[in-house]
Amino acid sequence: MPKKLLISIVFILTLLTGWGGSTHFTTANAATDNSLTKIQKKGTLVMGTSPDYPPYEFQATVHGKTKIVGMDVAVGQKIAKDLGVKLKVKSMSFDSLLVALQTGKVDMVISGMNPTPARKKNVDFTHLYYQGGYSIVINKSDKGIYQDKDSFTGKTLGAQTGSTMYTESKKQTSNTKVKGMTSVSDLILALQNHKIAGVAMEKPSAQAYVANNKQLAMIPSHFNLSADDTVAAVAFKKGSTALVNKVNHSVDQIKNQDLVNKTYLPAAGKYLKTNTVNTSMWHYWKAFLTGVEYTLIITVCATFFGFILGVILSLARMLQGNPLKTAIRWLATAYVEFIRGTPMMVQVMFVYFGLGLIVNLPALTSGIIAIALNSGAYVAEYIRGGINSVDAGQTEAARSLGMSSGATMRYVILPQAIKNIWPSLGNEFITLIKDSSIVSIIGVSELIFQSNIVRSDTYRGVAPIAVIMVLYFIMTFTASRILNHFERKMQHD
Template sequence: MKKSFKAFIAFFILAVTLLVPTQSVYAEDGSLDRVQEKGQLVIGTSGDFPPFEFYAEVDGEQQIVGMDMSIAQKIADDMGVELVIRDMEFDSLIPALEANNIDMIVAGMTPTAERRQSVNFSDIYYQTFQNIMVQAEDKGIYDSVESLRGQKVGVQTASLQEQLAEQIPDVELMQLGNINDLILALQTNRIEAIVMQGPNAVAHAENDNTLYTFEGDFELDEQDQGSAIAMRIGEDSLAAAVNESLGEILDQNLIEEYLGTAGEYMAGTSEEDVSDNFLGTYWTYFADGMYVTILISVISVLVGMVLGFILSLMRLAKNFVIRFLASSYVEFIRGTPLMIQVMFIYFGAGVFFDLPALTAGIIAVSLNSGAYICEIIRGGLNSVDSGQSEAARSLGMSKNQTMRYILFPQALKNIWPALGNEFITIIKESSIVSVIGVGELIFQTRIVRSASFKGILPLFVTMMVYFFLTFTLTKILNYFEGRMNHD
């Protein structure tokens, strides 16, 4: 047993080592040729950061727009390729770049010394400033960094602002991955202020009269006062092409034009219009999110049931090796968070091939569900009296026939409630795939919150949609459970 366990650990460590990206993968620079050969420039961004990148309706479709997206389009046009935008959480962007899921990061990112150790940056294309956001009613109380001494302050995870906030004396930080969550925390008095990049803070304040922002007197290095585009270390030809395009943008003073276009999109829907006709404006976002959530859940349930049934038979097998493999899989899956599994599959696969985020999410949720369904089915089969199996064998039935016609039908009545609970759980847990940019319901809610500058109303609508899905499924499952009990 000990030798088998050691062999399993050694195999696991080897697999992890092979999946971890290393610098040698990108040692030879052919980055620009690679992008031009595939005909696509895939960029990563976080679409909750107006006026740099945010969602708006363009020609009846949801699109990410903003100054950064105009810059990215100019770069793609200069390279003669199509621009592909992948939206994900800000703190997932650098892992996605290192895992080869994207070609570059265009997200108003500041080229700090810490980030330069992991990625290569272009020239700075926009000199920015850092602001403090407070509630409008508190603008007479908080007017400087010093005035926030000892207060609870919000920052976006893995951002420059997280480092700057530490300059506030005796500060207590709240770190969240999404700017809209920070705004909501501020409006509900969970925090007293937010440290934000200046243009983003101004955009929110101009669209919400309950907010007030002012420039913070932070101590900044020169390299921390601008935005740049991030690429992998060693991809010098791609960086040179990006810098050439950025040079043209700066020479032609296109930044102001791009900012003006972003402002037009932001002003396209007034606060009054959004309040009066919220569902009429954003219902398609929720509908698209519900469709993807149902798609992920249905496929994951079907795959998970097949995988779970196979694993349960393996765990009940007499062969030690088969039992050990199935048990190891189940214990490992149940012992690690689903979010880590999703990110590991998506980013790990990106080292070797381009696995779509939706596919990676379905695979992760299916593998996770299979482990739990395995234990549900195994428990149900063990609950059937052993005399049933002995009676079937005495009648000349094979093992397969006994399982198919005698044991499993009886076990199904016992495991159906637990299976139903797993189905409902999958609908809710599928929201985790939003961290890699899958457009399910939670992801679409984030888009609506960014586009509407509203925090609570989109969450309420999403909560009602989830309740509708789970309540409907519960009624369907209860119907079939009643049929089985009646039979």
């Protein structure tokens, strides 16, 4: 790697890490705790949760609209009401919840979360609002084979990534492979397809899945658990002492009046029964249509801005001459190499959570920005290759006619370059249709996100996946036909 390029990359990484460090320093040294007044002034309380864990939190169709319900949502509503603010529920994967809390994307996390010592180092917890236990869900046909966690020797046991079930399954089983997934519905699907032998989860959730799926059964786990591993509490950002103290009054009322068992769980059970009344895929056409809409919005916007960025980067990479142009060329090269050398998923999370420390971007906007930044790096290389493929005589002819270098590039070189790389640009567009699914990890309601909603609603694992496969194919095939049409027109011209 050229020495100048290496120096540029190190410089960029230094800026990024330095920015992150200075932000942490500022946050850690905040002198005043205005957490309570900030929420009351804002008038809303944003609750982060992972709605794939009935009866704690899950998706349900209410009056034709999909909403997040469950006993944890009822807890959040009680807290918001006592604070005199409006509750807003934000959905994301379980292992992203604490990051979202620390970066200010959500105000609190209620997701059946255990207040373990490791978590207490990073966030503040309220008093406990519920105490349960662990069970293991298995296929009903295997009920005579497995009795508890010690029966899975030589087998694979699943658990949700980032949960205490995952940690304890790894600690307390021997000769057992523990497989983690971000979604419990994915784990249940893997169980039914015999990819794993069992799923460790909270007892109420296990009961919910078994009650609504006749192919499943539940066995005791016999995990050796501490008090912190079987309870649930509300998480807040570290240092939110005033807010936590205020919320503790609500949590204590919930615990003392046993509202979870007497009110919240029975209400969640009614939603669970409603979900299984009509589990046909046609019943959820609005959810799939919403997913298609968001997928196309992300793809079109990311393609547009990615193309503009790609043109700028490709031209920057071809600059020659004075030291300023050389510096710009090396910076553009460093950007392209850095983006192409890191996974898009990491870039999406960095834009949403990392930049969120400076400006609170919505999930959809963050997803579009991240995918556009990623696409721009690849488009830059396509365009640079297209420009290099244009015969040098074209430039000489244009300049001999008195055209400036800018006009030559705009009216002579770029049109021919675009024509040469059109198939590559079309392939990039089709790829982005599929890659847009990555933004589901930050809670954007695209097609993958909506399919998870339907799976959580219906307890059907394969049918929603089959539907979105068909929808993705329709979108990509249609886009391919349109792009081929314009390609033929360009060749004819």
